[in-house]
Amino acid sequence: MALSDKPTEVASEPLAPYFPIVGIGASAGGLAAFEAFFAGIPVAEPGMAFVLVQHLAPDHESILAELVRRYTHMQVFEVVDGMTVRPNCTYIIPPNRDMEVVGGVLYLEVPAEARGHRLPVDTFFRSLAHDQRERAIGIILSGTGSDGTLGVRAIKGEGGMVMAQTSDTTEYDGMPRNAMATGLVDYELPPSEMAPQLLAYVARLFGEGPRPQATGPARPEPGLNEVLSALRARTGHDFSQYKPNTVRRRIERRMAVHSIDSLTDYVGFLRPTRDEVDSLFHDLMIGVTQFFRDPESFQALEDLVLPKIFESKPPGGVIRVWSAGCSTGEEAYSLAILLTERMERLKHNYTLQLFATDIDNESIASARAGLFPDSIAADLSPERLARFFVAETAGGVVTYRIQKSIRDVVIFSEQSIIKDPPFSRLDLIVCRNVLIYMGAELQRKLLPLFHYALNPGGFLFLGTSETVGEYGALFGVLDRKSKLFERRNTPTPLLIDRYRVPKVEVTSGRPLPLGAVAPRAHNFRELTERAILQELGVAAALVDAEGNLLYLHGRTGLYLELPAGETSDQNILKMAREGLHRELTTSLHKAVASNETIHCPRLRVKTNGDYTAVSLTVRPVPAPNASLFLVLLEVLPPPLEGSTLEAHQTDPRSDEEVVDARLEALRQEVRAGQEYIQTTKEELESSNEELRSAVEEMQSVNEELQSANEELETSREEMQSVNEELATVNAELQSKVTDLSRASDDMNNLLAGTGVGTIFVDLRSRISRFTPAAAELVNLIPTDVGRPVGHVVSNLDGYDRLVEDVQGVLDTLVPFEREVKTKLGAWFMLRIRPYRTLNNVIEGAVISFIDIGTRKFAQLELNRARTLAETLSSTVPQPLLLLDKAQRIVLANEAFLTVFHLSKQETEGVPIAQLGGGQWDRPELHTLLETILPQHTTIDGYEMPFRGHEGAPSALRLNGRRVLGADGEDEWVLLVMEDLRSGRIER
Structure with missing residues (x-):
């Protein structure tokens, strides 16, 4: 889905829920920075969403989501197209996709640019700024190149906040360094220190939720006038007539940066801090600018306006254009490119005068330099980039400088459109995204000013959210969607005398000659x-x-x-x-x-x-x-x-001879001149031929060099992109290797710690690995790895079917288990199971030897004790029972079974309360039995009625004692009873 196909917003505020969205951009070396950043977030619900944009190899499946989950309690998702952003969640861009956010929804696109030209961080940051405005937060982490630089400017232009990783903590400092070079980064921190500062910033600026929009006239806010006064005193510019909400948001953002809660405290901090006044001024001045911003509007300008301007001028005429609020010059240079292209198509020369002004002197200085990051390639066609810009490389960083022919067209100067006089006799005024920040009163002053400055039939080009409002009588609509207006020939309601004459600083645009030196003083000798x-x-x-x-x-x-x-x-x-x-x-x-x-x-x-x-x-x-x-x-x-006359008189030759001699001398002089001319002509022709040949060779070489340079530049960009992607893949693989190494160590320690002898064999029953405990049962040494398990001599007694049993498990995939004994008499449980991979592929078998000697001995002892107990109990004539802690019958002697006509199957494991049709289910008896084991009590002579087998009434007398096992840990209740009817008593 292209951006133009996505839903656009009509309201002045984004449709997304009110919580900040943090975009995090990184490239090579970003994985470690991600880990440090998320490890520093102490809470599971930070109240914001995080979107990670990293340069990923297009043909490599990313495991970034899996790695990030280890360091955060938040939910982590790899983005799918149309996913809605929710707070307290982390979203990760998939490989080979660009991503944008519109209305709080993430949309994915197949990259249009070739590998090496993609700028996924800039693409997402720009959309984030447009969609979330002051709720947009951008973080630049380790990476090469300048991706993210234009996105940083966009976020700051909408009142957002920007962080960058300090260079000394990065593996690659290209992206953070270029971001910091803009002068727009609010915090320069190591990744581990970013989270606390981010949480504090968000809590101060967004902790109270969205503010209601003011509906009535603005009320004076305590401290706000003092802030504006400090700005006016320091910069000379008055912001009191700008839109109050815009000014207030920018001030609150600066307060949040410095962790200041009240406006009064901020005034106290602002007055003595000149740097903070400058920072606030630049925050207010930051404009979102780029080459050919809103391409459809610039196309309308090229199609509808420029032809009319050139048609109204004779060849050689002057075309005057004013770019008001030009910021760092991208818009002005875009206009110069359009004018130059139009003039070349017409094949006529015109004098182009393009005035570009702004009140921010730092922006003007940047515009004059005409140097831009390589990320501008996303805004320019390859043809325009190659023709109007020169690539420069310094320190491995590629930048683009505007061609001198375009630079000479534009005249940059610092000027306030509010208080300084305008330019005059203009054919076109471009003032885009400036009026939206100004109050209605300022707009009412500026639009008549523009009408005055334009020639009859001149044109006005505004931003997409701006209009001429109530001044439709001054400007006719040329293209409503693109905000193109034409000056009407009506009187201008403006008094020009209210403007003072400004001081104009005239500087030469030409540098001194390279070899120029000051006049040199001479010494007396000279x-x-x-x-x-x-x-x-x-x-x-x-x-x-x-x-x-x-x-x-x-x-x-x-x-x-x-x-x-x-x-x-x-x-x-x-x-x-x-x-x-x-x-x-x-x-x-x-x-x-x-x-x-x-x-x-x-x-x-x-x-x-x-x-x-x-x-x-x-x-x-x-x-x-x-x-x-x-x-x-x-x-x-x-x-x-006199000497001439004397020489003439004494000369014996006749006048005719003198004339002949003179003629001969003249002829020789003519011949010498002709020879000289012929020689010179031949030399000139030879030089011209050599020069022509050299020029042709130079042109051929130049074309070859240009072609090779373009190929090398493309290869370099692709290699840089591949290197970044490989660095990311390598970091992920390194993390996997670390995990595998840790898992291998854990498994080795687990196998060694359990003491279980284990042998791993492949599908051909060859030994691939074994534990030290296995070497005690089967004679194994490290060189046995790779040998068939049947070739190794074992220490097992009476068991020689190991190879057959292993093959049986491999054939049937049914686990095998049996008890085996060593020649020394030790007992083990032999288990053979298939070896399954994570993909459920059988790659061999696992042979385990579990020591069961203790259990075997205990079982033998238990059998002996049970036999002895049964023998003793059977010789006692009185009925008796042995109960466990749950009052279940463990043992009933023959006398009990005979008296009550029961079998062993009907008594062993059965609760005593269920015997005799419920006759033993007596609460009092239950209480007495329950206290014998924990409290070491006894039952002495407890009598209870009982009905015999034939239904005759009778009575029993019970005596109970605690009995301990041989190990001192097991305990039972021994219950002996006598039939009062027979008079037999057990003592």
Whole structure:
């Protein structure tokens, strides 16, 4: 059953009974933590329900329920779909299932994600927060990864409580450490100390049952205004107009955390404790947020709103969006992703301005960082996760950082929508799950504010439980279910002048260049050398073999258009001015090839719109492990006019020859230039070809690496999941091994302690095990294990059918029993029974030798005593009886049987009161007989009427004594009687 198919709640409060539900999440190492936690719960009825969610191997039958039952008096169930949660019970998730709670009922689902991507703790914690709100309690125990982190935020967002196991008590601290990194954990405790704190918290917060909802106007509560004043003084934010029930619940939760019973006491604790003020503020500010929360609503936004916004803008236009109450940024980044995807589909560029604000500066700082736990994979499609996020691993923990292109779209700032001016000219305002915490007065202020801030035809996106209420004249309904509204073109009833101009802190979003350094102070030597060099009028540049600039000196701007000073990633060949580039390139290549100084005496370099005569020298510079060259540029003085005229007059060549020489020089210069161009062109083509080939190879390698990286990431996640599951299975198996070892020890001690000789044989009558007592009856040594039992010599006298009797039991499955005697005269009871496993499979037989020597001797002695007693009693002429403690006849002599005409069968074991047709059933006689044994009394001459066999009346006189047995423990009553009619008296 999908979550959308489950019953949803219409009422503001969950339908479940009023008791807390504690969700406990764990992974590897969680078994020991479970044991310590439940062992610490001292009562069978703690007044809450516990739901255990552990990473379990999907193909392994879990024994977690069986193990937990040992440490708790509560009922423990493995969950079945549709099971109702009840207090004082523990519920355990089955393998290969996700679980959610809706209306106090647990629903199971087959996991949609692949193994390694499942987040069962987050899934259950989120549903628990939504269903139980402030009655939701989350506990994170040992485990790897970050499962449970988003669930912790959801529980805190609904006013619940969170505990986490301390890192020093965990086998794996990934899950507790990530939960604690959110700053939302109320208690960090070892598992053994969690239960008392949990019971105290629940007793304080829920001990009185549900409170009735207030129906009239709120009454001022003593101490509440002081709490709000302390918050306002510390944070600058006023919560007096928030919904009082919400504020009160969060305050009561903080009181329960600190075991404070009264609001007055909490005020006294709050005022001097700045950290507690901050904690209360953050409790009030915690919002439930996630990427694309309520996917159907975001889909409606994408389908109904974004097309209209982009249609109203020309290509290159500005789209302005405000995310008010953005919390840690998930909602704002979701909007940025939708806008980016829409813009790419349209294939036009737009300027996106997305303002994201919140009054919690810690949330804003977290949003700016753009770093999220790997559990966000549950909220994002694999395509969006791969495209808009970068996976980072530190200390074995995987996190996702938002892509820079998306991060640059969003502008985060701390702002109060209540007291600070709004943004303006907006196309879309997103304010989800903020108004529900505010009172009606605040809502009446904010909705006109949003109307003012929106452009005509702008849109408002609210939470699923929010509406525009009485301001339907300002906003038309676009999609009622998704809470999308469109601004109506009506006047805004708002006075903007009531807002003060806020202080705006402008910070640069760009970090300093990695190599940037502060200006360096020079010493006097450097200043002197620089001054001398500048007087020489030489511009110089230190370059490597590729022409990369390492240092510049002098007025290099005349030739290179580059200011003096240190630089990096600049090439002198690219910076050379017209007239210098060709000769500088050629000279540097020659100097590199020959490692000699190359000099060009006169070049015409274009500087400041004119040409300047310059000499160029490229000189190798000796340097360890480097090829460095010094490029020297010196301005040449112009030739004097007089000298030029004189040279012309003294030149014997004709003007025609001078012109020809000049033309030839120009032709050579052109040829050299053409050669240079051709060489440069060939080098460029070769470089381009190499570069193209390298780019293609790099693209191929990059695709292969990306594919391999995705495969490795999938394998890593699957291996991590398998390792967690194996750790859980191993813990369960280790517990089973411990139980089996203990059971084996108990059985060995039991067999040794009873002294019963026992031999275990298999289906082929081979010895598999025996006790020390058996070795005294059958000559056994440890090496006899595995031998047929018939090969072993026994010490039994007259019994040699052991093998046949064992086989008979194996064939018929009927137990065998007989008495046997050893050669030394000791008696034993031999018993042979089938060996049955727990699955009722016969795997052999059990041969037992039970010592019956004492019983045998006692039986012989008893027989002798009985024979003697019967012989003595038969020689006595008077009737006598021997009675036991229950007044049953043990022995009647021949005289008694003759006088009363009875047989032994009619007397032995029969109560005396039943003899003679009830004539012996006399209360007085019964009382006398009853006191003889306990009080050691006697009966002397007790007379009683009696009617003989023929009906003649008569009378008896009775005498009774206590008689002890040979062992001094058994005792009887000896009753002797005389017939008064005959006058015979027994003395």
